[in-house]
Amino acid sequence: MSVPKLLYFDIPGKAEAIRLCFTYAGIPFEDYRFKDREEFLAMKTSGKLVFGQVPALEVEDVILTQSTAILRYVAKLKAESALYPADPILAARVDAICDQESDAFMGLRVAKYKGRFGFKFLEDDKFKEQLDDTLANLNSEVIPRHLDALVAALKAGGTDWLAGTKGPSIADFCWAPVLKGIHEGKFTGDAKVLDAFPDLVAFLHKFYTLPAIAEYYKDTPETIDFSAKGRA
């Protein structure tokens, strides 16, 4: 039996949570990264990707898509962990926090898709203006509002983990790479947004110092210093 093959671009993007989840769960997988966009497009036009998107996970002769569905699949391979709890209420809390991550970035993803993937209904100047507006709104309103809610969920859960599970769940894997990206100013260009959320900075520190996760990044230039200094 071959190991599951994760297909994505050579960037963290939507695949990093899955890579980290496999790693944390100690499940071997192949981390396949497309050599270029043409290779991805060839796969897309082959019709193998149900929604024409990646990440995708090849498990024997089946191809799974949608990152959160893939995360749940990986978690269920490690049923004894808190990754996806058996308790239906706790599982729904985990799902809600994953969905909240999608909601937080909906505006940005739509704005970028319009420019990059052919849904470009606007002239270049108008498109840039709209993207700038989206980014400004994201920094000043959207992200802080979602992060406030995330802190409230973290506190209400009463554990170190976002959905109140006893160990890290897929909700933590959904959010950690994104919060790390916010800390680095990757999505919005405003690297200071996270400074107002010390509980989330502490969460990031907790997540990225999990032994398996720290080990995963030990040979890469990734920083797991979440102080303002670590951002520089």
Ligand SMILES: N[C@@H](CCC(=O)N[C@@H](CS)C(=O)NCC(=O)O)C(=O)O
């Ligand atoms: N909801 C999907 C979104 C996947 C997605 O947007 N994938 C992008 C890359 S991050 C993609 O495949 N874009 C190429 C395209 O649509 O042609 C998920 O979470 O997996």
